[in-house]
Amino acid sequence: MSAGFATKVALARGIGAASRASGRGGGTTLPGRVLLRLAPDAIARLGDRLDGGATVVSATNGKTTTAGMIAAILAAEGRQPVHNRAGSNMTWGVATALLEQRGHEGLFEVDEAWLPRVSEQLHPRLVVLGNLFRDQLDRYGEMEALADDWARTVAACEGHSAFALNADDPLIADLGRNPEGRPREGVLYFGIDDPSQALPELQHAFDAKHCRRCGHPYEYERAFVGHLGHYSCPNCGAKRPRPDVAATAIELHGMEGSRSTIRTPEGEIELELPLPGLYNVYNALAAVAAGIRLGVAPKRIAAALAEMKAAFGRVETIEVGGVPVSILLIKNPAGANEVLRTLLLEAEDEGEGIDLWIALNDRIADGRDVSWIWDADFELLDSAVRRVVCAGTRAPEMALRLKYAGWPTDRIEVIPAIEPSLDAAVAAARDVASLMGAPMSRAPRVFALPTYTALLELRKLLADRGLAKEFWR
Amino acid sequence: MELRVLSLYPEQMNIYADRGNIVFLQRRCEWRGIDFSHAGAGPGEPVDPTAHDLFYIGGGQDRDQRMVAKDMVASKREALADATGDGAVLLAVCGGYQLLGHSYQLDEEKLPGLGLAELETVREPGPRLIGNVAIEVDLGSGPRILAGFENHGGRTYLGEGAVALGTVIEGKGNNGRDGREGVRHDNLIGTYLHGPLLPKNAWLADHLIALALERRYGTRPELEPLDDAFEDAAHASARAAAGA
Numbered sequence: 001m002s003a004g005f006a007t008k009v010a011l012a013r014g015i016g017a018a019s020r021a022s023g024r025g026g027g028t029t030l031p032g033r034v035l036l037r038l039a040p041d042a043i044a045r046l047g048d049r050l051d052g053g054a055t056v057v058s059a060t061n062g063k064t065t066t067a068g069m070i071a072a073i074l075a076a077e078g079r080q081p082v083h084n085r086a087g088s089n090m091t092w093g094v095a096t097a098l099l100e101q102r103g104h105e106g107l108f109e110v111d112e113a114w115l116p117r118v119s120e121q122l123h124p125r126l127v128v129l130g131n132l133f134r135d136q137l138d139r140y141g142e143m144e145a146l147a148d149d150w151a152r153t154v155a156a157c158e159g160h161s162a163f164a165l166n167a168d169d170p171l172i173a174d175l176g177r178n179p180e181g182r183p184r185e186g187v188l189y190f191g192i193d194d195p196s197q198a199l200p201e202l203q204h205a206f207d208a209k210h211c212r213r214c215g216h217p218y219e220y221e222r223a224f225v226g227h228l229g230h231y232s233c234p235n236c237g238a239k240r241p242r243p244d245v246a247a248t249a250i251e252l253h254g255m256e257g258s259r260s261t262i263r264t265p266e267g268e269i270e271l272e273l274p275l276p277g278l279y280n281v282y283n284a285l286a287a288v289a290a291g292i293r294l295g296v297a298p299k300r301i302a303a304a305l306a307e308m309k310a311a312f313g314r315v316e317t318i319e320v321g322g323v324p325v326s327i328l329l330i331k332n333p334a335g336a337n338e339v340l341r342t343l344l345l346e347a348e349d350e351g352e353g354i355d356l357w358i359a360l361n362d363r364i365a366d367g368r369d370v371s372w373i374w375d376a377d378f379e380l381l382d383s384a385v386r387r388v389v390c391a392g393t394r395a396p397e398m399a400l401r402l403k404y405a406g407w408p409t410d411r412i413e414v415i416p417a418i419e420p421s422l423d424a425a426v427a428a429a430r431d432v433a434s435l436m437g438a439p440m441s442r443a444p445r446v447f448a449l450p451t452y453t454a455l456l457e458l459r460k461l462l463a464d465r466g467l468a469k470e471f472w473r
Numbered sequence: 474m475e476l477r478v479l480s481l482y483p484e485q486m487n488i489y490a491d492r493g494n495i496v497f498l499q500r501r502c503e504w505r506g507i508d509f510s511h512a513g514a515g516p517g518e519p520v521d522p523t524a525h526d527l528f529y530i531g532g533g534q535d536r537d538q539r540m541v542a543k544d545m546v547a548s549k550r551e552a553l554a555d556a557t558g559d560g561a562v563l564l565a566v567c568g569g570y571q572l573l574g575h576s577y578q579l580d581e582e583k584l585p586g587l588g589l590a591e592l593e594t595v596r597e598p599g600p601r602l603i604g605n606v607a608i609e610v611d612l613g614s615g616p617r618i619l620a621g622f623e624n625h626g627g628r629t630y631l632g633e634g635a636v637a638l639g640t641v642i643e644g645k646g647n648n649g650r651d652g653r654e655g656v657r658h659d660n661l662i663g664t665y666l667h668g669p670l671l672p673k674n675a676w677l678a679d680h681l682i683a684l685a686l687e688r689r690y691g692t693r694p695e696l697e698p699l700d701d702a703f704e705d706a707a708h709a710s711a712r713a714a715a716g717a
Contacts, residue, residue: 134488137488137489137624138603138604138622138624141601142488142534142535143534144534144535144536145535209484209485209537210536210537215536215540333490362714368603368604368605368622369489369603369622369624369668370622370668371489371490371493371622371667371668371669372490373490374490374492374493374496374669374672375490375492375493393714394710394714395710396703396706396707396709396710397672397673397707397710397711399703399706399707400672400703400704400706400707401493401672403703404493404496404497404500404672409703412703414706
């Protein structure tokens with residue numbers, strides 16, 4: 001390291017320490033921001049020191065969870081990568097992790113729009129790409145334009161990077177082919193091969209309709225999550241590649257998680273995943289493919305994933321006033337639909353319906369445009385909810401969406417501020433549980449569905465009450 | 474009574490949750506005992522100008538919009554001109570709005586438009602126009618506010634004699650320069666406001682329902698009032714987000 005660069009690194013590190021000591025929180029971005037201001041090529045320079053190389057993970061949905069799974073897999077081997085584990089996934093989050101942690105290899109989840117810039121600097125050894133769904137059109141623009149950017153990134157990485165790509169997302173799968181349509185080097189595909197998990201019909205927010213090769217509409221044999229499924233182009237013949245890592249038999253067990261049989265190039269494994277929903281099966285498949293590429297034996301991978309804990313805000317349960325509050329991040333239609341499907345399974349066991357707290361914010365990190373709530377299938381829960389409290393900066397619009405999804409209005413309450421709304425939801429769940437009497441009553445529980453910045457507020461509130469650790473610790 | 478709605482290119486022109494506009498119309502009819510029918514017309518499919526009274530088109534990705542522009546001129550222009558000339562309601566949002574004009578500039582390509590309104594959409598240097606927006610409109614019953622969200626790269630300019638839907642209170646509007654937003658011609662409305670538009674502005678939804686029923690049944694019906702507490706709160710929330 002040159003003396004000048006070393007000074008800049010030390011300065012930025014000091015700022016991070018000061019920021020944390022002040023207790024105002026975060027510290028997951030500020031040092032990196034400062035360093036990148038002082039040395040725009042800092043990611044490349046610090047990344048060069050990772051002699052084991054770097055893995056980058058990107059997707060619209062599931063990147064924090066997938067990266068967390070890969071970290072768990074590496075930890076089972078005693079490997080401790082430099083990892084932006086708090087989910088700060090733009091350049092400054094990556095730079096902060098590189099500044100503050102030491103390790104031989106890197107593991108970075110990267111924001112979709114920043115993937116090209118970060119990859120250019122890091123020359124990753126492995127690129128893991130999960131999915132592209134419509135999300136924050138005000139920030140990311142159209143998905144096809146994003147997919148075009150990613151295609152350039154993948155082309156630039158070919159030769160020195162390996163790839164783990166989702167075969168079931170046509171926007172991702174096509175990245176594994178060069179412009180002539182031939183398979184690129186080093187690609188491992190993952191996907192779902194269990195037709196029993198198909199959606200009964202295609203969802204409203206269906207994003208990849210046209211063949212990436214010729215523009216003709218795809219034909220779908222089945223879809224599993226949004227537009228992820230089994231597709232082919234009747235015009236040019238482009239089709240879903242056969243996945244190397246595939247879930248061949250899946251049982252979903254509501255919030256408890258799932259059990260699946262997974263085919264890998266190195267034999268079959270049984271995976272007990274303690275995270276709910278088919279979307280987490282996809283995350284696990286990405287992690288299995290990545291783990292194999294990173295030299296971990298499949299059985300070891302399965303054991304590590306069985307011990308997984310949810311990433312921050314992605315299905316964690318925290319007790320508030322004696323009531324378990326299960327937090328499930330929602331941020332775009334495809335992700336929200338998967339959460340709603342999981343909750344529907346939970347509601348089947350509840351005569352009266354479940355208790356919800358939904359917090360819709362419209363800050364920059366959420367997307368200023370809250371249109372997306374009209375693309376998510378809240379109709380799924382129209383007769384499954386006992387009570388819902390709507391919170392957040394756009395709470396009244398969330399409540400309106402639920403009314404038009406057919407939820408009874410006398411079960412919908414609007415309390416915009418985070419703290420009183422959460423307390424109201426918790427109190428109501430506790431009251432109904434005690435009214436119904438122990439021990440036959442259901443366990444009181446609230447499902448909390450915040451958008452990203454509402455999740456940060458919630459997490460801060462719970463930390464202030466000593467109920468949860470602050471996420472940056 | 475029955476409200477008959479046709480969505481144009483529902484598979485292609487739907488990226489800003491345009492479905493919300495349709496759901497909103499449907500529920501408000503159902504709650505009043507008005508039958509509701511909804512059909513879609515995709516690429517190449519002909520449109521019967523008399524079979525529907527409210528036509529809707531939303532926004533799409535560039536690739537889809539390019540295809541839709543050409544297809545619409547080839548397969549639907551005359552029917553839509555006949556329908557709107559005969560009092561049918563046409564609500565065109567965002568990309569759909571741009572296609573109402575004579576032409577639409579997409580990258581280097583000049584796409585044909587329906588020519589149903591005197592307007593042209595061009596590209597200019599500068600960022601996309603993105604954000605919450607509020608406009609003041611008068612559809613014959615005094616000034617009202619429409620609130621929504623805009624996100625467009627194209628700049629739209631109205632031709633001589635064309636009437637804007639409203640004037641911008643907060644936000645950018647047609648082009649970020651002349652303070653005008655959208656277009657209005659008889660019962661045709663084009664606008665950049667999504668969000669979706671109708672759920673944020675229940676009064677406009679009811680206005681369009683009444684116009685469409687008038688076209689079918691000859692007289693404008695008095696719509697039964699609904700309990701709009703949620704709708705009013707959502708409208709206020711969207712207005713507040715725009716700062717109006």
